[in-house]
Amino acid sequence: MIDELRSDGELVSAMAAVRSAAGDLEALARVAWSVVAEPGDGVAGALVQALGASEALRVALDDGVGPVPGRGRAELAEGRARWRVRAEVRAVAAAVRAAGDVQARLLIPGDPEWPHAVDDLGAHAPMVLWVRGDASLLSAAPRVAIVGARAASGYGEMLAGDFAGELAASGAVIVSGGAYGIDGAAHRAALGVEGRTIAFLAGGVDRAYPQGHRQLLQRIVATGAVVSEVPCGTAPTKWRFLARNRLIAALADATVVVEAGWRSGSLNTAGHAAALGRPLGAVPGPVTSAASAGCHRLLREYDARCVTTSEEIRELWGISGYVEGSAQEGPGVDPERRRLRDALGVRTPSTVTELARRSGLAPTRVSALLGLLELEGDARRADGGWLSGHSDRR
Template identity: 70%
Template sequence: MIESLTGDAGVRESLEQLRPSGDAVEALARVSWSVLTEPGDGVAGALIEELGASDALRLALGAGNAAGPEVSSRALADGRARWKTRADARSVVDALRGARDVGARLLIPGDAHWPTSLDDLGVHAPAVLWVRGDPRLLSAAPRVAIVGARAASAYGEMLAGDFAGELAAGGAVVVSGGAYGIDGAGHRAALVVGGKTVAFLAGGVDRAYPQGHQQLLRRIVETGAVVSEVPCGTAPTKWRFLSRNRLIAAVSDATVVVEAGWRSGSLNTAGHAAALGRPLGAVPGPVTSASSAGCHRLLREYDARCVTTTAEIRELWGDGPPGTSPGRGTDPDQSRVLDAMSSRDARAAAELSRRSGLAPERVNALLGLLELEGAVRRVEGGWQRARVSERRG
């Protein structure tokens, strides 16, 4: 399939408009994978990781079982059964033309503005990103996700707007999902103050969803970015919304849930942030409010930080007042150790090594430095992250 596509003059022309430089064969292979697979397909991701996008595609659509140690013959056979139903060169051509028609850009890993934080998703990382707007915002820092309930209360929308507006005015990129409620309030507030905002969609970037946010998404394209991992023409589905949430969590330096019910989809985003070791904040609400039950659940079960001000949100990624977050933003290894810690539960150095991915000797050395700075404390059973009120100025 790749060979026939690279020989097509129309395909080459579309690709040059979407991505003026770079390896055309690699880009076409990755576009093909975005057509063949549903978001987060781990078997496809493992093949691409092992063989490269082009060789993985040839194996997926050809014969043989030499998939490598990470993909069993059974997994490859199951994958082929899924992928071959979409193995149509015309669909790849349509994806490229659809993106070209709406002025989208194509990003693949290794490009200048590819958000390398997505690589933390491993085999579940996206093969490509389709971007309308400014792709530079995906690698700008800091990026903070403001998410929450679609059926938000006036209280929730007010707080989301206040937080997003102040953060955007201070230079942060506000990331969300373009939905009604908290997402929309965050996007609008960032635009009002002249800040930057990025919306990740569950469908193609050519499809405004929800329909009521057509104008909002158009405004985001003008000064921010609208992003998706699925090709133009793809409809949003429940599964794609859930998969989209992992991108919001992975691309952001911190995730803040402003308001969420007990089973809100925002908890899915929060779960991804927690699994990736990203700082997670939750805004408390009235204990009698069903709209805040999910936030209270995050505070209790996910070790989320309670945030009530913009300054407290900035502390999540180490941009608070002097002395509020020692070591964050200077040594990335210190940040990894702090992200692996809890302010409530003691964790042994060995557990911190496992969670942070650092060698035990390195973790022990960093813990000593962080203890001197007042960022952590030694307690019975291991180590805890110090609360803000306990840290030295």
């Protein structure tokens, strides 16, 4: 595949629209990796770390090469099976052209604007970052993540806005996920004081998600940065939101959860921050409020710092140390099974190959999981393909 990428004159020319070094083979290979591998794929990351992106791409599609350092042969074989489903030069070219259409910029490790903070993710670090707006903000300091519930209360949105506005006015870069609720309140407040803010998306930077935040994201592009590790055209999915959260936590000098339910996705971000040794703060709410149960859980179980003012949030930047524990979903939750459930349609049946391409799993793994999902009522056979077992997926 790497030789096809190099010889594709139109692709090389299209790279010029997203990157000054249009003939950079490493950049081309990393774009290809962002197409064939799902965000945070540790086997792909280990391969790239060991061999470099272009050579790793050769190895990924070559049965004759041995295991990756630190990874077994079975892991590499499983990785090859899922990568090959997506290994198409035209998909790489489409991603680059789509990025050029929205004036997105491609960043790879080694670029001046590349945020070294995300390198702390190791084998799970992003292959590339697509940026619309001011890429220099990714390395500007200080950076504070303000995250929380989508279905936020007036109390939560008020505090998120107050904190973000005060911090942005004093020079901090506000980092969040562009979602409804706490995220949106934080972004709007930063923009309202003519401050700087970064929105990390779970889909491509060419897709406004949620649609209701289209104008907000356009405003962020104008004065801040909208960022994603997945190619343009990629749809946001549940597992990509969870993968996106690790980037928010890694980039920020501190993470503050303003309001979150007991199993909120914001706790996933908090878990990544804790695992990375980043300072973690949580805002308390009424003890009777289910909307703040997740924040109270962080304070009680994960050693988060109680923060109630912007000044207390600033104090987090001087706190360091690894925090034991994780706020990820409970034991027994199979992330691959969740990805496959999300990939199943409710109206149009999909083949195993289509589901493999959509979920980023190997076809053999898809086939095995479909049997389990069918037994659980989460998948059903229909017209030679597969559908979700639920007519109304949430």
